Amino acid sequence: MKKNFALIGAAGYIAPRHMRAIKDTGNVLVSAYDINDSVGIIDGISPQSEFFTEFERFQSHAYRIKRDPATALDYVSICSPNYLHHAHIVAGLRLGCDVICEKPLVPTPENLDELALVERETGKRLYNILQxxxxxxxxxxxxxxxxxxxxxxxxxxxxxxxxxxxxxxxxxxxxxxxxxxxxxxxxxxxxxxxxxxxxxxxxxxxxxxxxxxxxxxxxxxxxxxxxxxxxxxxxxxxxxxxxxxxxxxxxxxxxxxxxxxxxxxxxxxxxxxxxxxxxxxxxxxxxxxxxxxxxxxxxxxxxxxxxxxxxxxxxxxxxxx
CATH class of the missing domain: 3.30.360.10 (Dihydrodipicolinate Reductase; domain 2)
Incomplete structure (x- = not known):
C-alpha cells in the first residue's frame, strides 16, 4: 500500500535524492516545503505534489488532509538546514507522522534525549539517514x-x-x-x-x-x-x-x-x-x-x-x- 510523504527542505542539495527514493519505493510525495522556490526538480519526479514557501501553510495543509486516512501523511522527510532539524522533527512527529531526517540529526545528545521523549509522547518513530x-x-x-x-x-x-x-x-x-x-x-x-x-x-x-x-x-x-x-x-x-x-x-x-x-x-x-x-x-x-x-x-x-x-x-x- 502506497505511503504518503511530505518533504521539508525541498530546494536543498540533497532533496532530489529523497524525492527519487519516495518515487522509487512506490510511494507518493503529497506536499513539499521550502522558503526558496527553486524547486523545478519536482516536475521530473512528482509534479502532482503541493508546494509551499511558508511553513504555516504547509502545516495547515498537513492537518487538513489528516482528517481522511486515505490522504493523511504517513511520513515527513527532512532535508532542511542542520539547525532546523530539531524543530522540524518535532513538528513532523506531532503531526502524527514517522519522520526521516538527514544528518546530522541534531547537534547534541541532550537534543536526542528530548526527541526520544517526543517519540514516546506521540507513538511515532524518527529515522536517520545513515547511508x-x-x-x-x-x-x-x-x-x-x-x-x-x-x-x-x-x-x-x-x-x-x-x-x-x-x-x-x-x-x-x-x-x-x-x-x-x-x-x-x-x-x-x-x-x-x-x-x-x-x-x-x-x-x-x-x-x-x-x-x-x-x-x-x-x-x-x-x-x-x-x-x-x-x-x-x-x-x-x-x-x-x-x-x-x-x-x-x-x-x-x-x-x-x-x-x-x-x-x-x-x-x-x-x-x-x-x-x-x-x-x-x-x-x-x-x-x-x-x-x-x-x-x-x-x-x-x-x-x-x-x-x-x-x-x-x-x-x-x-x-x-
Whole structure:
C-alpha cells in the first residue's frame, strides 16, 4: 500500500535524492516545503505534489488532509538546514507522522534525549539517514574486521576533501551556528561509518579546526584513526587537483578502501529499509552525534607521537589557511 510523504527542505542539495527514493519505493510525495522556490526538480519526479514557501501553510495543509486516512501523511522527510532539524522533527512527529531526517540529526545528545521523549509522547518513530551503512564496500570492510577478530587495532587514515566555492561561506553552511561547523556538516556520516565498522569510541582529540577544515585523532575498540576533512580545493592532492573537485580516501593498515562510487542509490536503499521496519533510529545516531559534539567543544591540542594526519604538518606550518 502506497505511503504518503511530505518533504521539508525541498530546494536543498540533497532533496532530489529523497524525492527519487519516495518515487522509487512506490510511494507518493503529497506536499513539499521550502522558503526558496527553486524547486523545478519536482516536475521530473512528482509534479502532482503541493508546494509551499511558508511553513504555516504547509502545516495547515498537513492537518487538513489528516482528517481522511486515505490522504493523511504517513511520513515527513527532512532535508532542511542542520539547525532546523530539531524543530522540524518535532513538528513532523506531532503531526502524527514517522519522520526521516538527514544528518546530522541534531547537534547534541541532550537534543536526542528530548526527541526520544517526543517519540514516546506521540507513538511515532524518527529515522536517520545513515547511508554509508548500506554501502557495499563498507559492509565488506565491516565483515572483514569482524571475521579477523584481531587483537591489534587497525591503523586508519580518513581523508575527505570536497571543494566548495565562495558561496559556501555566505550560505547557512558557512555559519557554525547553523551548520555546527565543517566537521559536523561534512563529517558526521564518516564518524558514524567508523563506529559502525570499528566499535565504540575510546578517545577523541582535535589537532586543527577552522571554518574550512579540521583534523584530529579518534581511537575505537578496533582502530586508531587519523582524520582530515576540508572544503578547501587547495588541499586536494596533486593527483586530483584540476581533475576532480572531491577526494575521498580511507586506508586501513595501508590498504586503500575504494568507496567513491556507489553513493547514487543509497538513499533509496535507506528508504527501503525504513519502510521494511529496519531503519536506523535515535540510538543508532547517538554515537556520531556524541562524536561531533565533542569535536566542536574540545580544545585543539598538538598531535602526539604518530597521531597526526599526514596533511596536518602543512596546516600547522602555515602553508595552508
Amino acid at each position: 554509508l551503512r548500506h554501502h557495499q564496500a563498507i559492509l565488506e570492510l565491516k565483515d572483514k574486521v569482524a571475521s579477523e577478530n584481531a587483537d591489534h587495532k587497525y591503523d586508519v587514515d580518513l581523508t575527505y576533501i570536497t571543494s566548495r566555492g565562495k558561496w559556501y561561506m555566505e550560505s547557512w553552511k558557512g555559519d557554525p551556528r547553523k551548520s555546527f561547523g565543517v566537521a559536523t556538516n561534512i563529517g558526521v556520516h564518516f564518524y558514524d561509518m567508523l563506529h559502525f565498522i570499528f566499535g565504540k569510541l575510546q578517545r577523541n582529540v582535535v589537532h586543527f579546526a577552522s571554518d574550512y577544515k579540521a583534523a584530529g585523532y579518534l581511537e575505537y575498540e578496533k582502530a586508531r584513526v587519523r582524520w582530515f576533512l576540508s572544503i578547501d580545493a587547495d588541499d586536494l592532492p596533486a593527483t586530483v587537483k584540476g581533475k576532480k573537485p572531491t577526494y575521498r580516501s580511507i586506508t586501513v593498515s595501508g590498504d586503500e578502501i575504494e568507496f567513491s562510487e556507489g553513493f547514487t542509490d543509497l538513499h533509496t536503499t535507506s528508504y527501503q529499509e525504513i519502510l521494511a521496519g529496519r531503519g536506523y533510529g535515535i540510538e543508532d545516531a547517538r554515537h556520531c552525534v556524541e562524536t561531533v559534539n565533542t569535536i566542536r567543544s574540545t580544545a585543539v591540542i598538538n598531535a602526539q607521537n604518530d597521531e597526526g594526519h599526514p596533511f596536518l604538518s602543512s596546516l600547522t606550518n602555515g602553508t595552508r589557511r
